[in-house]
Amino acid sequence: MSDRILTVGYSQLVMPQDANVIGTLFGGQMISWMDIAASKAAHRLLKGTKADAAVTRAIDATEFKNPVHVGEWVNFEADIVSLGTSSMTILVKAYAEGRHDERRLACIAEFTMVAVCKKKDGNYEKISHGKQIG
Numbered sequence: 687m688s689d690r691i692l693t694v695g696y697s698q699l700v701m702p703q704d705a706n707v708i709g710t711l712f713g714g715q716m717i718s719w720m721d722i723a724a725s726k727a728a729h730r731l732l733k734g735t736k737a738d739a740a741v742t743r744a745i746d747a748t749e750f751k752n753p754v755h756v757g758e759w760v761n762f763e764a765d766i767v768s769l770g771t772s773s774m775t776i777l778v779k780a781y782a783e784g785r786h787d788e789r790r791l792a793c794i795a796e797f798t799m800v801a802v803c804k805k806k807d808g809n810y811e812k813i814s815h816g817k818q819i820g
């Protein structure tokens with residue numbers, strides 16, 4: 687794995703509407719927030735390039751390690767850990783933060799985002815982001 691080259695943070699408060707049937711954070715909501723954290727890292731990397739945006743191509747190695755409860759914060763750390771031609775691999779960790787306990791690693795996943803640009807017909811195609819590690 688390559689060196690860490692860019693890290694961003696993002697936080698969400700878990701509200702009652704985010705819960706599943708047993709009252710903890712719904713996994714689909716967690717992945718949605720992690721996708722936004724990964725998008726923020728991609729957004730920052732792609733500043734000054736010809737890319738219009740980055741889209742999610744793959745989500746791998748997803749693990750839900752600890753439940754998160756309503757009323758807790760979730761703090762996301764998104765690290766861009768490697769770069770391809772159009773792609774980037776972003777490791778996202780989600781830490782739960784309760785009122786009285788230490789932070790707990792709640793979820794981890796590896797996102798592949800691809801830089802895209804808008805074509806004349808309105809569709810998007812991949813584009814080289816031109817970024818390199820180091």
Ligand SMILES: CC(C)(COP(=O)(O)OP(=O)(O)OC[C@H]1O[C@@H](n2cnc3c(N)ncnc32)[C@H](O)[C@@H]1OP(=O)(O)O)[C@@H](O)C(=O)NCCC(=O)NCCS
Pocket residue numbers: 740741742743744769770771772773774798800802810811812
């Ligand atoms: C993203 C998209 C434009 C890529 O176009 P494509 O012609 O399919 O491109 P490729 O298959 O060559 O993949 C692009 C890059 O992703 C990588 N990639 C493809 N599949 C992958 C996978 N399963 N895991 C990791 N990387 C993958 C390729 O290696 C390539 O990387 P590189 O350019 O750095 O070498 C197209 O697949 C697409 O529009 N997908 C839907 C995206 C979407 O709707 N996401 C949800 C909303 S954000």
